[in-house]
Amino acid sequence: MSEASTPKPPSYSTIFRDGLWDNNVAMGQMLGLCPLLAVTTSATNGLGMGIATLAVLLLTNTLVSIIRGIVTPQVRIPVFIVLIASVVTLVDMAINAWMHELYKVLGLFIALIVTNCAIFGRVEAFASKQPILPAMADAFAMGIGFTWVLVAIGAMREILGSGTLFAHASLLLGESFTWLEMTVIPDFSGILLSILPPGAFMALGFLIAIKRLIDRWAKARQERAAMAGLVTE
Amino acid sequence: MATVLNPTYRTRLGYQAALLGGMCYLMSMLLIGGNTATHELIDEHVLNDKLALLAQVMPASMYDNDPIADSQLITDSEHFKAPIEVLPARMGNEFAGVALNITVQGWGGPLNFIMAMDAGGEILGVRVITHKETPGLADKIELDKDDWITSFDGKSLANTSHIQWAVKKDNGEFDQFTGATITPRAVVSGVYRGLQFYQQWHQQQSTAQSTAVAKAEESGS
Amino acid sequence: MFSLPIRGSRGGVHPETKKDLTAERSILTQLPLPKKIYLPLSQHAGVESRPQVQVGDKVLKGQLVARSGGSLSANLHAPTSGTVVAIEPIVAPHPSGLPAVAIVIESDGEDQWMELPTLDDPLALSPDELADRVEEAGIVGMGGAIFPAAVKLRQGRRFEIKTLIINGSECEPYLTCDDRLMQERAEAIIDGTRMIRHIIEAYEVIIAIEDNKPDATAALRKAAAGHGMIEVRNVPTQYPMGSAKQLIQAVTGKEVPAGARSNDIGVLVHNVGTVFAIHQALRFGRPLISRIVTVSGGCVKSPHNVEALIGTPVREIIQACGGLNNTPARLLMGGPMMGQIIPSIDSPVIKGTTGVLALTKQEVNEHVPSPCIRCSRCVDACPMGLVPLEMAKHSKVDDFDNAQEYGLRDCILCGSCAYVCPSHIPLVQFFEYAKGEMKERRNSESKSEYTKRLTEQRNERVEREKAAKLAAKKAKKKKTSRKAESEESAES
Amino acid sequence: MNAHNEVAHRAAPYAHDRSSVNRIMLQVCLALTPATLYGFYLFGIPALLTFLSICLAAIATEALCLWLQGQSITRVQDASALLTGWLLAMSMPPWSPWWLCLGAGFFAIAIGKHIYGGIGQNVFNPAMLARVALLISFPVHMTTWVHIHPLGSESAPGLFQSLGIFLQLQPIPDGYTGATLLGAAKAAANGGGSIAELVATDYSLAQAFVGQTMGSLGETSELLVLAGGLWLLKNRVISWHIPVAMLVSTLLLAGLFYMVSHEQYLSPWYHLTSGGVMLGAFFIATDYVTSPSSATGKLIFGAGCGAVMYVIRAWGGFPEAVGFAVLFMNALTPLIDRILKPRAYGRDHRGNPIKNVSARKVS
Amino acid sequence: MDYLLLFISTVLVNNIVLVKFLGLCPLMGVSNNLSAAFGMGLATTFVLTLSALASWIIEHLLLVPLNIEFLRILSFILIIAAVVQFTEAVVRKTSPLLHKNLGVFLPLITTNCAVLGVALLNVREEYSLVQSLVFGMGSALGFSIVMVIFAGLRERIALANVPETFAGTPVSLITAGLLSLVFMGFSGMI
Amino acid sequence: MFVATLVLTALGLLLGWLLGLAAKVFAVEENPIVNEVEALLPGSQCGQCGFPGCSAAAEAMVEGTAAVNCCPPGGRALTETLAELLNVDLNSLGDAPVPQLATIDDTLCTGCTKCYKACPTDAIVGATRQIHAVISKACTGCSKCKDVCPEDCISLNPEPVTLNNWHWTKPEAA
Numbered sequence A: 001m002s003e004a005s006t007p008k009p010p011s012y013s014t015i016f017r018d019g020l021w022d023n024n025v026a027m028g029q030m031l032g033l034c035p036l037l038a039v040t041t042s043a044t045n046g047l048g049m050g051i052a053t054l055a056v057l058l059l060t061n062t063l064v065s066i067i068r069g070i071v072t073p074q075v076r077i078p079v080f081i082v083l084i085a086s087v088v089t090l091v092d093m094a095i096n097a098w099m100h101e102l103y104k105v106l107g108l109f110i111a112l113i114v115t116n117c118a119i120f121g122r123v124e125a126f127a128s129k130q131p132i133l134p135a136m137a138d139a140f141a142m143g144i145g146f147t148w149v150l151v152a153i154g155a156m157r158e159i160l161g162s163g164t165l166f167a168h169a170s171l172l173l174g175e176s177f178t179w180l181e182m183t184v185i186p187d188f189s190g191i192l193l194s195i196l197p198p199g200a201f202m203a204l205g206f207l208i209a210i211k212r213l214i215d216r217w218a219k220a221r222q223e224r225a226a227m228a229g230l231v232t233e
Numbered sequence B: 001m002a003t004v005l006n007p008t009y010r011t012r013l014g015y016q017a018a019l020l021g022g023m024c025y026l027m028s029m030l031l032i033g034g035n036t037a038t039h040e041l042i043d044e045h046v047l048n049d050k051l052a053l054l055a056q057v058m059p060a061s062m063y064d065n066d067p068i069a070d071s072q073l074i075t076d077s078e079h080f081k082a083p084i085e086v087l088p089a090r091m092g093n094e095f096a097g098v099a100l101n102i103t104v105q106g107w108g109g110p111l112n113f114i115m116a117m118d119a120g121g122e123i124l125g126v127r128v129i130t131h132k133e134t135p136g137l138a139d140k141i142e143l144d145k146d147d148w149i150t151s152f153d154g155k156s157l158a159n160t161s162h163i164q165w166a167v168k169k170d171n172g173e174f175d176q177f178t179g180a181t182i183t184p185r186a187v188v189s190g191v192y193r194g195l196q197f198y199q200q201w202h203q204q205q206s207t208a209q210s211t212a213v214a215k216a217e218e219s220g221s
Numbered sequence C: 001m002f003s004l005p006i007r008g009s010r011g012g013v014h015p016e017t018k019k020d021l022t023a024e025r026s027i028l029t030q031l032p033l034p035k036k037i038y039l040p041l042s043q044h045a046g047v048e049s050r051p052q053v054q055v056g057d058k059v060l061k062g063q064l065v066a067r068s069g070g071s072l073s074a075n076l077h078a079p080t081s082g083t084v085v086a087i088e089p090i091v092a093p094h095p096s097g098l099p100a101v102a103i104v105i106e107s108d109g110e111d112q113w114m115e116l117p118t119l120d121d122p123l124a125l126s127p128d129e130l131a132d133r134v135e136e137a138g139i140v141g142m143g144g145a146i147f148p149a150a151v152k153l154r155q156g157r158r159f160e161i162k163t164l165i166i167n168g169s170e171c172e173p174y175l176t177c178d179d180r181l182m183q184e185r186a187e188a189i190i191d192g193t194r195m196i197r198h199i200i201e202a203y204e205v206i207i208a209i210e211d212n213k214p215d216a217t218a219a220l221r222k223a224a225a226g227h228g229m230i231e232v233r234n235v236p237t238q239y240p241m242g243s244a245k246q247l248i249q250a251v252t253g254k255e256v257p258a259g260a261r262s263n264d265i266g267v268l269v270h271n272v273g274t275v276f277a278i279h280q281a282l283r284f285g286r287p288l289i290s291r292i293v294t295v296s297g298g299c300v301k302s303p304h305n306v307e308a309l310i311g312t313p314v315r316e317i318i319q320a321c322g323g324l325n326n327t328p329a330r331l332l333m334g335g336p337m338m339g340q341i342i343p344s345i346d347s348p349v350i351k352g353t354t355g356v357l358a359l360t361k362q363e364v365n366e367h368v369p370s371p372c373i374r375c376s377r378c379v380d381a382c383p384m385g386l387v388p389l390e391m392a393k394h395s396k397v398d399d400f401d402n403a404q405e406y407g408l409r410d411c412i413l414c415g416s417c418a419y420v421c422p423s424h425i426p427l428v429q430f431f432e433y434a435k436g437e438m439k440e441r442r443n444s445e446s447k448s449e450y451t452k453r454l455t456e457q458r459n460e461r462v463e464r465e466k467a468a469k470l471a472a473k474k475a476k477k478k479k480t481s482r483k484a485e486s487e488e489s490a491e492s
Numbered sequence D: 001m002n003a004h005n006e007v008a009h010r011a012a013p014y015a016h017d018r019s020s021v022n023r024i025m026l027q028v029c030l031a032l033t034p035a036t037l038y039g040f041y042l043f044g045i046p047a048l049l050t051f052l053s054i055c056l057a058a059i060a061t062e063a064l065c066l067w068l069q070g071q072s073i074t075r076v077q078d079a080s081a082l083l084t085g086w087l088l089a090m091s092m093p094p095w096s097p098w099w100l101c102l103g104a105g106f107f108a109i110a111i112g113k114h115i116y117g118g119i120g121q122n123v124f125n126p127a128m129l130a131r132v133a134l135l136i137s138f139p140v141h142m143t144t145w146v147h148i149h150p151l152g153s154e155s156a157p158g159l160f161q162s163l164g165i166f167l168q169l170q171p172i173p174d175g176y177t178g179a180t181l182l183g184a185a186k187a188a189a190n191g192g193g194s195i196a197e198l199v200a201t202d203y204s205l206a207q208a209f210v211g212q213t214m215g216s217l218g219e220t221s222e223l224l225v226l227a228g229g230l231w232l233l234k235n236r237v238i239s240w241h242i243p244v245a246m247l248v249s250t251l252l253l254a255g256l257f258y259m260v261s262h263e264q265y266l267s268p269w270y271h272l273t274s275g276g277v278m279l280g281a282f283f284i285a286t287d288y289v290t291s292p293s294s295a296t297g298k299l300i301f302g303a304g305c306g307a308v309m310y311v312i313r314a315w316g317g318f319p320e321a322v323g324f325a326v327l328f329m330n331a332l333t334p335l336i337d338r339i340l341k342p343r344a345y346g347r348d349h350r351g352n353p354i355k356n357v358s359a360r361k362v363s
Numbered sequence E: 001m002d003y004l005l006l007f008i009s010t011v012l013v014n015n016i017v018l019v020k021f022l023g024l025c026p027l028m029g030v031s032n033n034l035s036a037a038f039g040m041g042l043a044t045t046f047v048l049t050l051s052a053l054a055s056w057i058i059e060h061l062l063l064v065p066l067n068i069e070f071l072r073i074l075s076f077i078l079i080i081a082a083v084v085q086f087t088e089a090v091v092r093k094t095s096p097l098l099h100k101n102l103g104v105f106l107p108l109i110t111t112n113c114a115v116l117g118v119a120l121l122n123v124r125e126e127y128s129l130v131q132s133l134v135f136g137m138g139s140a141l142g143f144s145i146v147m148v149i150f151a152g153l154r155e156r157i158a159l160a161n162v163p164e165t166f167a168g169t170p171v172s173l174i175t176a177g178l179l180s181l182v183f184m185g186f187s188g189m190i
Numbered sequence F: 001m002f003v004a005t006l007v008l009t010a011l012g013l014l015l016g017w018l019l020g021l022a023a024k025v026f027a028v029e030e031n032p033i034v035n036e037v038e039a040l041l042p043g044s045q046c047g048q049c050g051f052p053g054c055s056a057a058a059e060a061m062v063e064g065t066a067a068v069n070c071c072p073p074g075g076r077a078l079t080e081t082l083a084e085l086l087n088v089d090l091n092s093l094g095d096a097p098v099p100q101l102a103t104i105d106d107t108l109c110t111g112c113t114k115c116y117k118a119c120p121t122d123a124i125v126g127a128t129r130q131i132h133a134v135i136s137k138a139c140t141g142c143s144k145c146k147d148v149c150p151e152d153c154i155s156l157n158p159e160p161v162t163l164n165n166w167h168w169t170k171p172e173a174a
């Protein structure tokens, strides 16, 4: 969260790079872990949770950025929290009303988006210091970043656990998502471990390890390229 | 009120209070709006969920009353630790059957199922509503995963003996799942006790009813 | 809840003693005179001694060549007669291989003693006077601690010493110098013991010998027969029984509190070699110029104990033992457990040299370390009740605070832990490193404090000067400022 | 020949006893051999196949991980991977299919050990970790216990049948499998049956001790395992603290509850002779890496293993609780190690210098 | 007896962190050192108990009578946040020592799902006041135990030569997973 | 329904007031930690850290813009104390600069006293027109003397290793 102290908004490409990869909420900042691990027994659940979180992030970042001028340090936390809680309640109501099946699966964790550290983290670190547009962009980037990790972990656990991917997507998200459903390994009884709590932790652990490998590989490539540049000159 | 931008005002207590108060005010208005927009839908969903569940075990054609409205909670410590919800079905004024919402102890925690019987005490259907059993192992009690749960259909105290009300491993009638016998055992015994409860309850009801009828007749005559 | 009673002795290891290589052979006393003798100025704990001779001076055997450099230091005497040919850095008998200043004496082959004073019966003299003579003779602890003996004796006088323990346990493998000394010079040791007892006015005297040295025990018992109060007692053979703390525990059942000295619980420990040196000094006025050194190890052709002049190059005493039959894997000064590798075969024997070992690869049995498997053998082996594995792990990441937590402070560097470690981890080296680093840090901290104080003082002074200058300007006296300054600098 | 090339400049001591990691591990393997051979005799060729495949998988994974980390592959010579595989095999169903065996060996070494950096670095017991992870992942396969079919007896499967079972080309014949004592007791307890009745009819204590019972290789003959354990004790490979504390605490707890109710609780002797308690006490809980280093810590660790094991057996969902108990105490080991340091010479238990300074100053 | 069962169940069987997945961010964030983990555990115990109490009062004396349950999340979190912040300010002033050990963790706790999660679970499970408190304290104890155990493990892992790819967060997560695997041993116990 | 608004607004007002009050009543003065850090620094204002003096360095360290190992005179000991105080991971820092000591080449020194005047710790002794020498115990290696020396006879070197400060190095493996 080093950008917290920079007064000037970072460029949009930085915002997106950070959100999606470098400073990803789940993999870089290690925030929002509870929903990340709790609901990702399947890719579909992950997607649902991701979208809900994205919506909340977008709304809260925007609102906080708007009111940032009038907030004082003494009541900053409660004010932000009230704001977040209201937005979450609204989203909760909306999902309950219009995506009831999904609501039944995600359950308590929608309400808990309030205390999803990621939301508060973004609000504090970014939105309360930046104008609306970058705040929205940041929310969007972080939200998408969070969502893809949710989906990735959900997919890892689902494939290993039951051999399917996006099972029940149509039931939970609506008929238009039927195309997502697929069976990856037919007749697979599954490794139970991966859909039980231990599997969640380990999946995230391995995902971060993979991210590291990719980062390292990219860096090595960059260095090699730089070196090659020197050679030709 | 909350637009005073002069920093000296900001440190005043009134400002802090007004800021948080104002925020709460605004947000509660917003939520009231949200609530008005959605609460009917949500209530409907909740009701529908229940009806849908009921419909799975008891065809809607069987009754014309509102079992949910007529439901009552009964504590019967002889058979069940937790109170059970009894949803009576009537056709006209005639008793047509009953659905029981029962919670027993499974392997991983409470196991909540609904079972329905016709007036004769024969099982119409059993469905597990919520459970904490191990996914992939014991979740074959869900209809989605396996049709094991339908093996109760048509069973009654009359056509299945006390000994038969058990899993095969315990020399009973019902299959167990390999490696997870405890869960089916819990369901089978829960259903069996549900039937016993029904029998008792039904007798009480009819005696109560007959005495009531008798009383009514008495007073009428 | 599990507060166990303090046990007689704990931990410790039983390395192969290898003492049979030399134990049966009597001390070689008549070594050829070395051509050159090298006397490093720092052969004792404390500050270097100060040379009293100049290049070109002729010296006689036993003549003082360097005087104690402070309250914690020791005198140095010429081991033989000859000429001082240099006072220059030589490679110190120290694993670092760093230079140390030494007085180099070229022997004249005469080996001529200076005139020795004729002495009264020491037991009739006052303890303080005797202590002075011990100091004069340049005697330091010969058990390895090389702590100036006189300092120890004087400190001992300030306490009520109940027990004087003469340390003849000699627990290090290979070494038999104390064993042989006890066998061959038992009378002298008993005599020296009586003198020490006289100096510190101890109530009881116990000569403690490991039970694998029956001959030495018998010899001393015989010599002590006439003197009540001197008890010769066997202690179990177990490394590091010779360490003062462990010996005190085995003999008296008491533990020396952490951070305290044996004096604090009324005990004084001296090595038999020291006792012999004290006997020599007080009876005959001979300063410490020679000592018994065990020359042993698989690479030595004819292992023996030798009585070597301090300053004799190691090469010459090895030659006296028939030379080497193989290139040693390790060339050590001291025993294999606590001794130190020496950088060169030309390093001189010093006062603390108990042995010179040339070990074969098999004897050293060193392996490339593998990771710690937490077998806790080191914990069981540690005579101090520490947790070596954790100390090493934290030292490895420079977390010295936690290393202290697990006992680094109390470690006596005995090497028991490293001896048993199946992963062959150089545990002691970790501790040496950590202790060294901590010392460095303490130094830099105190330096920081010191410079801070200096800066403050200077700032104050500058302020004062400024004020003075201002005042001077006001008084319109032009010259003063310069004068004040020179005064100031002279002051500092 | 100069050792300086091999082991560079190094501080004292310049002597070392004969111990080495490899020697220790092989000693443990040797101690396990009698029980293992007896297990092969009882369960025949499929058990041998199971055993070999797990050990091979463990060693191969070790080599792979060493290579990936750029360490010398010769490190497998320390035999720790062999031992991990061996102990794992001792605790698995003796007729496990090939994929289960390979998975077990891989999980133990890769996740249980090398994620943490290899030998000595892990915090959980790799073998038990793999066993428990597989139990959770494949509860059916991991609770398929076969009756004993001694080599040479009629029911013992031949080579081809064994291969078939191992490669899962053919199912284990009907009637070959059954419940272990603890499994049956658990089922009885959960089903409201009487344990006393069950024990009286179906299970014999003496048989359990000698090894004429079903179970994993390591839980059949408690006698041979005990003998191996005592041999290790004698050779000072392990110390007595953990095994004794573990067995005693199991005995005490089980005895206490057995006195409360004979119907509901199993007799302590059954607890001691079934479910690999001996293996656990002498070979598994004693794993150096994952148990405390101080003597007091070891006592607490052992007692904790016994207690947690009993609690899970008596009231939990798993009949065979040694693995969970050991792992739970593994998790507590760093705390135990931190709190229960040995008392240092010259200090009290809190680490403050003792105060027995008695010598008063003269003047 | 029932309370005892509820307590054991919340502490071990349905551990709030390892099974219910609440409060993971502090688990990952504040566990690299034992004393910090201990402080965090204590502070959380305090807040969780308080929030269980406060939320029960609000639910049963305010929201239900007035039929405004939809304000539940908002009012719970508002009260929790305010109480936490107030406590922090008081502690900072009155006892700098306590603040150093506990106070610094208090603001962190506001955004710890466990706190709101416990409050909401209390409502959902329809616990009585005493049950709520037992549940709150049980959860807190479960949280603290896992926190401390995990910190102990992490301190040891910090000294191990973990391969670079896994060093730090990944190995911590995997260890948390393995710890959760171990806690599964208590399942079926209720 | 609007009772809801009422309740919540009241709650908000109350809590807002309370928090405002708390902030006022329980106010603590700002950042005592900078003072604490400054007290730890050597205070010789030598500037080797790249800041115009210790207090500036302290501020920067607390802010996080200066590494805790930037002060060579303080050495490892100071670095570790600071790292603990400011909760910094020591491993993430690069190698710290090695503390230096000044030595005066006595064949070149003319005794001009310039270095003597420049030294902030009075580490240089020697009177006018006599050869000057450095007391290594007091020298922080700030190089101020070197900068002013007209003869260019002062050099700065790391402290030499002697038998007194030598110790075993950390073993390589395991």
Ligand SMILES: Cc1cc2nc3c(=O)[nH]c(=O)nc-3n(C[C@H](O)[C@H](O)[C@H](O)COP(=O)(O)O)c2cc1C
Pocket (backbone or CB within 6 Å): A192, B107, B108, B132, B133, B134, B135, B137, B138, B177, B178, B179, B180, B181, B182, B183, B184, D135, D136, D137, D139, D143, D187, D317, D319
């Ligand atoms: C990870 C895991 C989850 C389990 N979950 C269940 C479960 O949900 N229901 C159940 O009855 N048994 C469950 N079991 C219990 C065991 O499989 C138990 O041994 C079995 O139920 C005993 O019955 P059996 O006679 O079929 O072996 C589980 C076991 C494991 C290892």
Ligand SMILES: Cc1cc2nc3c(=O)[nH]c(=O)nc-3n(C[C@H](O)[C@H](O)[C@H](O)COP(=O)(O)O)c2cc1C
Pocket (backbone or CB within 6 Å): C145, C147, C151, C152, C155, C156, C243, C244, C245, C261, C262, C263, C268, C269
């Ligand atoms: C400043 C100082 C004073 C000492 N005073 C005594 C003393 O009075 N008596 C004593 O026996 N040892 C004294 N010692 C020396 C050590 O305690 C010495 O090493 C001791 O004899 C233990 O021997 P060891 O090295 O085998 O443990 C002193 C050491 C120092 C540094």
Ligand SMILES: Cc1cc2nc3c(=O)[nH]c(=O)nc-3n(C[C@H](O)[C@H](O)[C@H](O)COP(=O)(O)O)c2cc1C
Pocket (backbone or CB within 6 Å): C140, C141, C142, C143, C144, C145, C146, C147, C167, C168, C169, C170, C171, C172, C240, C241, C242, C243, C244, C245, C269, C270, C271, C272, C274, C275, C338, C412, C413, C414
């Ligand atoms: C590990 C260790 C082993 C020791 N072994 C002996 C020994 O075998 N013989 C001995 O006289 N001193 C031994 N010492 C030194 C004694 O602790 C103590 O310093 C010495 O006996 C004091 O006598 P001194 O001052 O006359 O040398 C050992 C010290 C340590 C730390």
Ligand SMILES: Cc1cc2nc3c(=O)[nH]c(=O)nc-3n(C[C@H](O)[C@H](O)[C@H](O)CO)c2cc1C
Pocket (backbone or CB within 6 Å): C373, D024, D025, D028, D080, D081, D083, D084, D085, D087, D113, D118, D119, D120, D121, D122, D125, D126, D127, D128, D237, D238, D282, D283, D284, D285, D286, D287, D288, D289, D290
């Ligand atoms: C007495 C003893 C017991 C052991 N027990 C186990 C064990 O239970 N499980 C295991 O994986 N390795 C065991 N090992 C082997 C070794 O310690 C293990 O591979 C390390 O845990 C790997 O870091 C044991 C080793 C010894 C010496």
Ligand code: SF4
Pocket (backbone or CB within 6 Å): C371, C372, C373, C374, C375, C376, C377, C378, C379, C388, C389, C417, C420, C421, C422, C423, C424, C425, C427
């Ligand atoms: S003896 Fe060696 S391997 Fe064993 S615990 Fe100690 S350091 Fe580790």
Ligand code: SF4
Pocket (backbone or CB within 6 Å): C381, C382, C383, C384, C385, C386, C387, C388, C410, C411, C412, C413, C414, C415, C416, C417, C418, C427, C428, C431
């Ligand atoms: S060297 Fe230190 S830690 Fe090792 S056994 Fe000796 S006293 Fe204990």
Ligand code: SF4
Pocket (backbone or CB within 6 Å): F041, F042, F043, F044, F045, F046, F047, F048, F049, F050, F051, F052, F053, F054, F057, F070, F071, F072, F073, F074
């Ligand atoms: S380097 Fe250190 S002593 Fe010098 S000014 Fe900077 S902080 Fe002060």
Ligand code: SF4
Pocket (backbone or CB within 6 Å): F101, F102, F118, F119, F120, F121, F122, F123, F124, F134, F138, F139, F140, F141, F142, F143, F144, F145, F146
């Ligand atoms: S470098 Fe020069 S000016 Fe600085 S402290 Fe050392 S002697 Fe003084």
Ligand code: FES
Pocket (backbone or CB within 6 Å): A031, A032, A033, A034, A035, A115, A116, A117, A118, E022, E023, E024, E025, E026, E111, E112, E113, E114
């Ligand atoms: S998301 Fe639960 S504590 Fe952070």
